[in-house]
Amino acid sequence: MTQYTGRPLNRVDGVDKVTGKANYAAEFDVQGLLYGYIVNSTITKGKIRQIHTDDARRVEGIVSIFTHENRPKLAWFDLSYKDQDAPPGSPFRPLRDAQIQFNGQPIALVVAETFELARYAATLIRVDYEQETHQTDLQANRHKARKPAVGMATLFKPPPPDPRGNFEEAFRNAPVQVASEYVHGSEHHNPMELFASTVVYEKGRYKSGERYTIYDKTQGVTNSILYVSQVFNIPFKDIRVISPYVGGGFGSALRPQHQLFLAVLAARELKRSVRVTLTRQQMFTLGYRPATVQTVALGASSDGTMTAMYHDGVAVTSQFEDYTEVVTTWGGLLYPAEHVKFDQKIISLDVATPMDMRAPGGVTGVTALECAVDELAYKLGMDPLELRLRNYTERNMNNDLTYSSKELRECFRRGAERFGWAKRNPEPRSMRKEHTLVGWGMATGIWDAFHAPARAEAVLMVNGKLRVSSATADIGTGTYTIMTQIAADTLGIPMEDVLFKLGDTDLPVAPIAGGSWTAATVGSAVKAACEAVGEKLFKLARKLPNSPFAKVRFSDVLFAEKAIRLKKDPAIAIPLQTLIDANGGAAVRAISTSVPNLLKQRKYARNTHSAVFVEVEVDEDFGTVRVTRAVTSVAAGRILNPKTARSQIIGGMVWGISKALEEESVMDHQFGRIMNHSLAEYHVPVNADIHELDVIFVEEHDDIVNPLGVKGVGEIGIVGMPAAIANAVFHATGIRVRTLPITLDKLLTAATTEVSTS
Amino acid sequence: MNLTLGTLLPTNESPSLPAIQTATRQPVTLTVNGVKTELQLAPWTSLLDALREYMHLTGTKKGCDHGQCGACTVLVNNKRxxxxxxxxxMQEDTQITTIEGLSSLDQTSSSSKLHPLQRAFIDHDAFQCGYCTPGQICSAVGLLNEGHAKTADDVRELMSGNICRCGAYPGIVAAITSVMDSQPTTV
Amino acid sequence: MNSFTYARASGITQAVVERSAKTDAAFIAGGTNLLDLMKENVARPTHLIDINHLPLTTITSIESGGLRLGALVTNADTAYHQQVTQRYPLLSQAILAGASAQLRNMATDGGNLMQRTRCYYFYDTATPCNKREPGSGCSAITGFNRIHAILGTYAQDQQVYCIATHPSDMCVALAALEAVVRVTGPDGDRTIPLAEFHRLPGDTPHLDNVLQDGELITAIDLPADGFPDHYAYLKLRDRSSYAFALVSVAAALDIQDGQIKDARIALGGVAHRPWRRPDLEATLTEKAPNKTVFQYVADAMLEGAQGFGHNTFKIELAKRAIVRALLQATNRPSAV
Structure with missing residues (x-):
């Protein structure tokens, strides 16, 4: 079944996207649509004493203004507000009461006949606050670090394991030691599409009932419908959430956001269709990758064998939810040190709850770990690649399980070869072109290969076309395309005759699209549904008069070129169209649920791996850093579509460049407010920042992870990149910058004050 | 409008002060993709909102609304x-081209009539989520019209006004240079 | 954004009369900064006068031997104009270092002079800002001031009221070239040397420049000498493109027989206006161009500079940038 899978095919949604026909959440035209504009708090902690909406209400064309004072009664219990990605705690409820819990908290919704009117009236709202002292600074509150609560979310993000051996003693006795602190700022996902929900309100279609069709920016329509149904007490049958295209997610749309709540609230109260779109500035009031401080200590014998490993991490969370950025576990997955100790803590501050952001925990933790490994390599006088090979593990030491597959060694080999690593002079500052110092660095990346349950439907229609569907999302990852490939191959139908539908709660349920699990999860369900259709077709084939299939088993047939065929003689075939005719001219339909084979999976550790090699150029005088070329070699099971998979890895590498060199949400703790809340001042890479990026896929055969043997490629591209860049910057300059992003001022200050250590 | 105002405002807050009038809508004629359309717009409506909310040409995207991302790039008199x-x-006398006007195809025709840049973006997988894509493509058309880009580095610099958060830049540069190479003169 | 009325200006005089009649009116040309600020509710004009159709859209030679840039010529058309690229390549380079191709296609030369600061606090109406709301205080002094000014921040009373910087790249080159701004207003026409056009904040930081109410920029005159042989515009920023300058330097040298005859150095990103020190530039004349003399000038130009914490690095960065820019200008092969 490999006519399509494994081939670098163009996206099936490409034409829609390049012609502007792809519609995103704010782009569905509705008669009589009202526009909502959100008003945000300008303080960080305290209470609204009074909210003056009189002037705003006087604006002609304003329909209503919702605040905590006039909002309708809603679900009482926290549980109703818990979405599928909610961490332990009490989810934030917009307009709940007068309390202000973080700066930028939505406090009112202005609803008007036009967007411009709502935006204008919002400027006329004045608020009297009773301010309280806030705490937003991680460094100033480190003494408040505590263990996080555990809950449902802990399932996919287990806390670090208990210590093994005796780290303190082993570290003390280790002839070579490194111990460093790493500081990362917070980051906002900033997908290009602004968060938006268009709620279409219809009345009377079903008896006296009301119907809500919601176009939402979400990484999971199921998550949105559950939230809306529970919070507003609207039956499932009266809600449909649709999200055919998502303009980037990166984790930000894993949880229902304010605009969904507010748009539904307004539509329900006003009995009108309502759209609420956030501004770019307001996108900085949503969840984010939290700021962290980590300490990594490594001890090794003089031959480079790692004996002791310590990793602790403190991450920010809000006062009301224990979001935990699990950064400290990765060392146990990558290196076989005998004596290890991990510690994971959080600090509650007066901020919004952080959220999963591309490789949550992973990229942050691995960056610190892999920088520390580089530091250890320099202390040992050993090549960083050699050190990693010396400490290669075939087992995940945290759960003591063998990897279902792990071609990291081959990733190292091929990546190093492509990059030319062997020619590296290990001496820092040894490569120079005039003012420019050149540096080469490397790092390892690792991410989970998750697999979750999902449902999919396949329908071989009377016209011979195949319609396959699942309520998953394509956030740019290529879901549409790879599912079409899987379906086409499973039933031997040309891709152009296969239509894959997603992002609609009328379709079979699928989990939120995150954690790089969609290819495995939904792919397995699609394959199962198509196979179920195949079995039905097989039964039809057997019943045909003089059927060549009468005496064979299902395992003896294959589907190719629109026909069912005998495996041992594919020329013996019955066209699918004949089988549809035999079905009384009716479509052949099957819904399947794919459930992970836990008995099989739990005996193994399941992860993707990568080896990253980076070249940087640093202007010696100015401290400006450019990533001139990078090679990432990835072992992620089977690659369904090397073209879209490559784009995902490249995208991850660009994110890595961004995290290492540019990105940071900077808060002014005087106000508890993020000040660079715009795309002019919150820097992400532009085209001119990105040079030669190379991707190598090292295929793995893995029949344990899932029936397709895929591991997912959404996160692995970012994981090793920042560390490789930071290590390359050290190689170029001799300066170890342990606070990301490595902006020019940090290098300049380190160089001029000569505080650098190595 | 006034009708809904009266019925929906809570009675205890009904304004005793006079209503605030905003600038009235007036006829504004826009020529978009060769078609003249008369709209009723207040002066505060941006060209972007006029296209998206009043003409339902949503191919032009709103990514920041402040000129900081390039998702809303269109061509006005062939300039991006x-x-x-x-x-x-302000655009009453101009020729506006949006992504919808680049391919000369109608709703049903095949992809073969795509603009060469649209074709190249698909072939080079120059996008992922697709949200910045119409802006990238319109910007690239403008870039080719301007004729200042000679090398891939020129393309990188002169396409830097279009942010792609998915990080599809290598594909974008490959797509544009492939069209530059095949069509050295203006497109 | 508040509500406003809109009218197209039919002539220069009519535009000035209309503008003078309404205190809350504003001219709109490219609109790239004004509409941005209106959406942030920072600028709140009640009437916009669209001047795009005024006859100020050409680049012409003038008697002095220089070049006159009509106020409504776009930044892109200026940067790529043959006369500009050949005779004033410094200006061309500076313009192309700023913004994006799209913005340069919209923004006008006159509008570029009118750009307002990118200070985070000025842009955010939730925070105090003396420039936006005189008397409310400056949040940046004790806040996140990485992009802020290090020079010219003190008022006469030795207090600091505002540490905003002027964000333009183009103006830095214009300052180095000693351009002259032509304006017309209710009281007639006048010319303002670019160096005097933008103000230091003093205790009235809400005033960016010396334009009187109702005055309209009509043109920018470039003097005959554009330093086409030895020039450099060096811009240091947080990413390779589409970012405002942390520090920028426009350097122009006239070098004859191995000696500097004339030198111009203007700094961007460090003060409320493009920063020049003609007295220090003069110390370079009759000197052979080399790193030592450049380093001396660089150090002298930053004497008295004061950082506010996050932006203190700019002092050293600016010194290094000056030296590099002057070296680049020296070594730039003449006649491209």
């Missing part, structure tokens, strides 16, 4: 601009 930073009423 940010549609979010101009008022619709």
């Amino acid at each position: 601009i940010n549609a979010c930073l101009t008022l619709a009423i």
Whole structure:
């Protein structure tokens, strides 16, 4: 079944996207649509004493203004507000009461006949606050670090394991030691599409009932419908959430956001269709990758064998939810040190709850770990690649399980070869072109290969076309395309005759699209549904008069070129169209649920791996850093579509460049407010920042992870990149910058004050 | 409008002060993709909002509304601009081209009639989520019209007004240079 | 954004009369900064006068031997104009270092002079800002001031009221070239040397420049000498493109027989206006161009500079940038 899978095919949604026909959440035209504009708090902690909406209400064309004072009664219990990605705690409820819990908290919704009117009236709202002292600074509150609560979310993000051996003693006795602190700022996902929900309100279609069709920016329509149904007490049958295209997610749309709540609230109260779109500035009031401080200590014998490993991490969370950025576990997955100790803590501050952001925990933790490994390599006088090979593990030491597959060694080999690593002079500052110092660095990346349950439907229609569907999302990852490939191959139908539908709660349920699990999860369900259709077709084939299939088993047939065929003689075939005719001219339909084979999976550790090699150029005088070329070699099971998979890895590498060199949400703790809340001042890479990026896929055969043997490629591209860049910057300059992003001022200050250590 | 105002406002807050009138809508004629359309717009409507909310040409995207991302790039008199930073009423005498006007195809025809840049973006997988894509493509058309880009590095610099958060830049540069190479003169 | 009325200006005089009649009116040309600020509710004009159709859209030679840039010529058309690229390549380079191709296609030369600061606090109406709301205080002094000014921040009373910087790249080159701004207003026409056009904040930081109410920029005159042989515009920023300058330097040298005859150095990103020190530039004349003399000038130009914490690095960065820019200008092969 490999006519399509494994081939670098163009996206099936490409034409829609390049012609502007792809519609995103704010782009569905509705008669009589009202526009909502959100008003945000300008303080960080305290209470609204009074909210003056009189002037705003006087604006002609304003329909209503919702605040905590006039909002309708809603679900009482926290549980109703818990979405599928909610961490332990009490989810934030917009307009709940007068309390202000973080700066930028939505406090009112202005609803008007036009967007411009709502935006204008919002400027006329004045608020009297009773301010309280806030705490937003991680460094100033480190003494408040505590263990996080555990809950449902802990399932996919287990806390670090208990210590093994005796780290303190082993570290003390280790002839070579490194111990460093790493500081990362917070980051906002900033997908290009602004968060938006268009709620279409219809009345009377079903008896006296009301119907809500919601176009939402979400990484999971199921998550949105559950939230809306529970919070507003609207039956499932009266809600449909649709999200055919998502303009980037990166984790930000894993949880229902304010605009969904507010748009539904307004539509329900006003009995009108309502759209609420956030501004770019307001996108900085949503969840984010939290700021962290980590300490990594490594001890090794003089031959480079790692004996002791310590990793602790403190991450920010809000006062009301224990979001935990699990950064400290990765060392146990990558290196076989005998004596290890991990510690994971959080600090509650007066901020919004952080959220999963591309490789949550992973990229942050691995960056610190892999920088520390580089530091250890320099202390040992050993090549960083050699050190990693010396400490290669075939087992995940945290759960003591063998990897279902792990071609990291081959990733190292091929990546190093492509990059030319062997020619590296290990001496820092040894490569120079005039003012420019050149540096080469490397790092390892690792991410989970998750697999979750999902449902999919396949329908071989009377016209011979195949319609396959699942309520998953394509956030740019290529879901549409790879599912079409899987379906086409499973039933031997040309891709152009296969239509894959997603992002609609009328379709079979699928989990939120995150954690790089969609290819495995939904792919397995699609394959199962198509196979179920195949079995039905097989039964039809057997019943045909003089059927060549009468005496064979299902395992003896294959589907190719629109026909069912005998495996041992594919020329013996019955066209699918004949089988549809035999079905009384009716479509052949099957819904399947794919459930992970836990008995099989739990005996193994399941992860993707990568080896990253980076070249940087640093202007010696100015401290400006450019990533001139990078090679990432990835072992992620089977690659369904090397073209879209490559784009995902490249995208991850660009994110890595961004995290290492540019990105940071900077808060002014005087106000508890993020000040660079715009795309002019919150820097992400532009085209001119990105040079030669190379991707190598090292295929793995893995029949344990899932029936397709895929591991997912959404996160692995970012994981090793920042560390490789930071290590390359050290190689170029001799300066170890342990606070990301490595902006020019940090290098300049380190160089001029000569505080650098190595 | 006034009808809903009266019925929906809570009675205890009904304004005793006079209503605030905002600038009235007036006829504004825009020529978009060769078609003249008369709209009723208040002066504060940006070209971007006019296209998206009043003409339902949603191919032009809103990514920041402040000229900081390039998602709203359209061509005005064949020059690329940010549609979010101009008022619709200022563009009455201009020729506006949006992503919808680049391919000469109607709703049903095949992809073979795509603009060469649209084709190249698909072939080079120059996008992922697709949200910045119409702006990238319109910007690239403008870039080719301008004729200042000679090398891939020129393309990188002169396409830097279009942010792609998915990080599809290598594909974008490959797509544009492939069209530059095949069509050295203006497109 | 508040509500406003809109009218197209039919002539220069009519535009000035209309503008003078309404205190809350504003001219709109490219709109790239004004509409941005209106959406942030920072600028709140009640009437916009669209001047795009005024006859100020050409670049012409003038008697002095220089070049006159009509106020409504776009930044892109200026940067790529043959006369500009050949005779004033410094200006061309500076313009192309700023913004994006799209913005340069919209923004006008006159509008570029009118750009307002990118200070985070000025842009955010939730925070105090003396420039936006005189008397409310400056949040940046004790806040996140990485992009802020290090020079010219003190008022006469030795207090600091505002540490905003002027964000333009183009103006830095214009300052180095000693351009002259032509304006017309209710009281007639006048010319303002670019160096005097933008103000230091003093205790009235809400005033960016010396334009009187109702005055309209009509043109920018470039003097005959554009330093086409030895020039450099060096811009240091947080990413390779589409970012405002942390520090920028426009350097122009006239070098004859191995000696500097004339030198111009203007700094961007460090003060409320493009920063020049003609007295220090003069110390370079009759000197052979080399790193030592450049380093001396660089150090002298930053004497008295004061950082506010996050932006203190700019002092050293600016010194290094000056030296590099002057070296680049020296070594730039003449006649491209």
